Amino acid sequence: MTKPVILTGVRANNDLHIGNYFGAILPIVDMARRRSAEYIVNLFIPDLHSFTTPINHDQLFDSIMNNARVYAAAGLPLDDDAIQLYRQSYVSAHSELTIILNNFVGFGEMERMTQFKDKSAKLSNDRVSVGLFDYPVLMASDILLYNAMYIPVGDDQTQHLEITRDIAERMNHKFGELFTVPEPVAKQHQFFGKDQGLRIKDLQNPAKKMSKSDETGKGVIFLSDAPEVARKKIMSAATDSVGKVNYDKAAQPGISNLLEILTLVRQANGRAVSLKQTIDEFTGLERYGDFKKIVADEMSEFLANFQARLAQVNDDTILRKLESSEITANQTANQTLLRVQKAVGLRR
Ligand code: TRP
Secondary structure, three states, X not given: OOXXXXXXXXXXXXXXXXXXXXXXXXXXXXXXXXXXXXXXXEXXXXXXXXXXXXXOHHHHHHHHHHHHXXXXXXXXXXXXXXXXXXXXXXXXXXXXXXXXHHHHOOHHHHHOOHHHHHHHHOOOHHHOXXXXXXXXXXXXXXXXXOOOOEOOOOHHHHHHHHHHHHHHHHHHXXXXXXXXXXXXXXXXXXXXXXXXXXXXXXXXXXXXXXXXXXXXXXXXXXXXXXXXXXXXXXXXXXXXXXXXXXXXOOOOHHHHHHHHHHHHHHHHXXXXXXXXXXXXXXXOOOOHHHHHHHHHHHHHHHHHHHHHHHHHOOHHHHHHHHHHHHHHHHHHHHHHHHHHHHHHOOOO
16 A cells, blocks of 8 residues: 655745744644654645746745755755655656646636736736646646645645646546545645644734735844844834733734744744743733843744754755655656546557
8 A cells, every 4th residue: 555645835935934934834844754654745846836926037946945955954854755855847747737737627717716816916917927827737736646635735725725626526537537636625624733833923013924025024034034133123023002911812913923923932942832831921021122032032042043954954965855856756747647648648
């Protein structure tokens, strides 16, 4: 029996921040470590998806490498053969399957994807690329090529997972058992746990998620921020006029966000404290400045340690991991592609 496959794509992004780290990167690394005895874990960098919206192409190659480095610094075991780490564009079957599947997916279906609607609404019509439109079909290929069952993704990607299931079922109905149909979203949530980690909010505007599109950067702590820069950002985080530390997301969103951040960085610094313990420890404290200083100290320690680990990551080791995973990925993906090529009449 071959082991079931868990698969997820980790975007190439040069300015990763603590929201990405604690909300996505660390949970994926923890999941990979816990599951790799019983599952095959495929982590890949969807580099062909990177330019569905405009980017700086001079930086793309570096971003891809940097993403792999960040995973290593976050503790991804590169010597575990059950964990694969590969680049999408190094496995040409992703592109080829997409071109085939495109002919079995409707214009209307793609037009109704909410991510497409949101992203295209911000651009003039001529700047909305066919690549952006086709994003979900490429994503379906990413998943179906490897017979993946479990796909941990954020809420913003569940619609793409649903369409992947639709495409797989449609093809199986038309051509016989071609694809493994991934588990439905409800089952995915059961498998991975619905609430994967806390969602860190912007420090200046705690009503919204921390996001790199923040114009000033003052509300966002980047993994590359010098510890002293991060300290200033925490010390000037927006709070409230209540004047007492309390975990109340509605009335004191800024303070609540800092309590969550403090819990996460303490855990990352090796202290086994829960959110509840942190809340109990600080509730009622009247001097926000003192509280922020504690958060800032803990954050500085985390960033200094993380940046030291990142500096130690060896690029040759990363490249060897990518290249060996890409050999394995090509083998699996090409088997699926051949099955599809035969089914649609391209091969005998
Ligand atoms: N679209 C995903 C995101 O933005 C990344 C991704 C691409 C992905 N292909 C995938 C995730 C396949 C899971 C499976 O986060």
